[in-house]
Amino acid sequence: MSVTIKDVAKQANVSVATVSRILNNLPGYSEETKQKVVKVIDELGYQPNAIARGLISKKTNTMGVLLPKVSDLFASEILAGIEDVAHEFDHSVIICKTDKDGTRTMKYLQTLREKQVDGIIIVSEYITKEYYDMLTRMNIPVVLVATQSNYDIPCIKVDDFKASYEAVTYLLDKGHIHIGMISGTRSDKMTTTPRVHGYRQALIDSGLPFTENAVAYGDFGFQSGIECMQQLLSHQKHLTAVFCASDEMAIGALSYLYKQGIKVPEQISLLGYDNTATAQKAIPPLTTIEQPLYKMGRRAFEVLIKGERKVNLIYPHRIIERDTVTNREPIALLNK
Structure with missing residues (x-):
């Protein structure tokens, strides 16, 4: 049976409210009480529930990422940037893969709403009015990557x-x-x-x-x-x-x-x-x-964590020359 916050409070001989304040870095307890509670948490192996903590802090330290079924390599570059900076800020990421035509998007938005995520990154997906209305009702920060919308939503992309x-x-x-x-x-x-x-x-x-x-x-x-x-x-x-x-x-x-x-x-x-x-x-x-996909992913998470609401960034692109393009005079293929 999992350890609850009530078990911690009982073992430490303090109130549940005191344990909650300590977990959420709120004032109202002595350093001695804090050390006692921390010791009990370690001894019992208590893992705070993100949703329960969010009831007080209004934060779950979790971000949602929605992306359609596009190129896996394209997605992995963006996700690498998102997850690296999420780790730096001690946040978790919930990744939701919609279908290529976005048929699962509304279902995943509802899931992220229930999980009380602190923000959402939407990658390479067209924002319909239905999606926008849902995002408005959720009333949390949203940023778009490798796409843009007809609505006032921050976006990060190339031209x-x-x-x-x-x-x-x-x-x-x-x-x-x-x-x-x-x-x-x-x-x-x-x-x-x-x-x-x-x-x-x-x-x-x-x-x-x-x-x-x-x-x-x-x-x-x-x-x-x-x-x-x-x-x-x-x-x-x-x-x-x-x-x-x-x-x-x-x-x-x-x-x-x-x-x-x-x-x-x-x-x-x-x-x-x-x-x-x-x-x-x-x-x-x-x-x-x-297109700097990794950097775009990092910047998207930073926009959410910093609460930036008016962001429309166009990242520079460039041609990377390798070996599949050559100078030539146009010739016809021989019945290929």
């Missing part, structure tokens, strides 16, 4: 339009004019839409046409990279470069090209997005757009 535009411009500067795109989820208005628009605008500004079948929509994951690469090659016989909206999709595309005997970058250049650990480990190592 997806600009990053995509510069990615395609980079390929254009390398001599590519037949450039395809493997994009994220079509319904993702906050990430996919600006990246596709950046791709489109870069082509138009260079005097090149934009065609709908030069964009294949995946789900940011490895398998969708394979499927999208196959789809692109069936419609675009003259491709010499492909911009992928995540590293995992780029690695999927790389795998498909390898199995088809199409050389990267000699026949097709590939450019990823995120600069996750897999980009450097790929063969050949992947040229990619870096």
